[in-house]
Amino acid sequence: MTFRSFDLLPGALSGALLSALLLGLAPTAQAQDAGPVTPDAARANFARPIVLAADDVRSTPPPPQGFDEARPGVAPGRVETFSYESGVTGGRRQALVYLPAGYTRERRYPVLYLLHGIGGNQHEWTGYVRANAVLDNLIADGKAVPMIVVMPNGRALPDDSVPPPDRVFTEANAAGFAKFERDLLDFLIPAVEAAYPVRADARHRALAGLSMGGGQALNIGLGHPETFAWIGGFSSAPNTRPTAELIPDAGALRRDLALLYLSCGNRDGLISVSQRVHRDLLRQGVPHQWNVDASGHDRESWSDNLYQFSQRLFR
Numbered sequence: 577m578t579f580r581s582f583d584l585l586p587g588a589l590s591g592a593l594l595s596a597l598l599l600g601l602a603p604t605a606q607a608q609d610a611g612p613v614t615p616d617a618a619r620a621n622f623a624r625p626i627v628l629a630a631d632d633v634r635s636t637p638p639p640p641q642g643f644d645e646a647r648p649g650v651a652p653g654r655v656e657t658f659s660y661e662s663g664v665t666g667g668r669r670q671a672l673v674y675l676p677a678g679y680t681r682e683r684r685y686p687v688l689y690l691l692h693g694i695g696g697n698q699h700e701w702t703g704y705v706r707a708n709a710v711l712d713n714l715i716a717d718g719k720a721v722p723m724i725v726v727m728p729n730g731r732a733l734p735d736d737s738v739p740p741p742d743r744v745f746t747e748a749n750a751a752g753f754a755k756f757e758r759d760l761l762d763f764l765i766p767a768v769e770a771a772y773p774v775r776a777d778a779r780h781r782a783l784a785g786l787s788m789g790g791g792q793a794l795n796i797g798l799g800h801p802e803t804f805a806w807i808g809g810f811s812s813a814p815n816t817r818p819t820a821e822l823i824p825d826a827g828a829l830r831r832d833l834a835l836l837y838l839s840c841g842n843r844d845g846l847i848s849v850s851q852r853v854h855r856d857l858l859r860q861g862v863p864h865q866w867n868v869d870a871s872g873h874d875r876e877s878w879s880d881n882l883y884q885f886s887q888r889l890f891r
């Protein structure tokens with residue numbers, strides 16, 4: 577299920593508790609991807625039947641034991657708080673920034689923008705998925721290019737705190753994730769590029785996310801190949817736009833993207849969202865990597881797919 581408790585959120589409901597809460601709700605008709613965001617619709621979406629096609633299989637080697645745990649002898653990167661002024665929310669917003677081991681202002685780094693899920697915030701990737709351990713290990717082994725990773729709060733609202741459990745699957749919360757597009761493009765990216773020694777072109781900018789953040793990464797990234805050449809959608813949620821809007825210019829994607837990576841677990845009720853995108857991309861001849869792992873809607877899938885995706889970046 578979709579709920580995670582973070583180090584900074586001791587009061588958050590456990591995944592099991594929240595699943596029970598959602599499953600207890602009265603059943604409704606099958607929700608549409610673009611339908612209203614309600615707890616009932618979310619429950620129905622997570623309960624969609626999973627129908628696997630012949631090509632819905634793993635396309636990556638499984639990660640080695642311990643890949644997402646701090647390893648003795650590996651120099652850790654530094655995770656710091658970055659704040660920026662946003663014309664979307666009308667206030668200061670905070671993001672976490674991962675600086676790789678050996679970080680120096682004498683070099684210029686590529687940047688990965690990494691987006692969280694509907695019940696998370698900027699701490700989800702480090703606190704729940706252990707993204708920093710995954711990257712520390714890959715960079716130490718020379719399997720990933722040293723990069724800066726920016727983990728924003730993707731809920732672009734004046735109050736962007738994690739809502740209480742009964743207000744996670746609401747139109748108001750989901751609206752913040754849609755508003756984030758302008759926050760990212762017009763305010764966060766320029767602020768990051770002014771503050772850090774980064775390479776500020778599409779070939780050195782990646783955008784990826786999990787679930788609600790996967791939908792955001794696909795929505796924003798596929799609409800802006802001039803800004804992001806590397807795009808990853810992990811277990812993307814029903815906020816993923818319908819195809820005609822999601823792929824406005826297949827020719828531009830074919831020409832400009834360096835990598836489009838789609839993944840989902842074969843036990844995740846939201847897999848039909850990613851299957852639909854995969855098949856539409858095939859139909860339109862847009863190259864992409866499709867990776868179906870054996871996970872559900874959970875951190876195992878996200879740490880594994882971050883491990884796969886980040887190795888392929890900026891080469």
Ligand code: FER
Nearest residue numbers: 578618621693694787788813
């Ligand atoms: C939904 C089911 C799940 C939905 C969003 C999600 C917008 C997001 C889940 C997550 O981010 O983990 O129906 O509607």
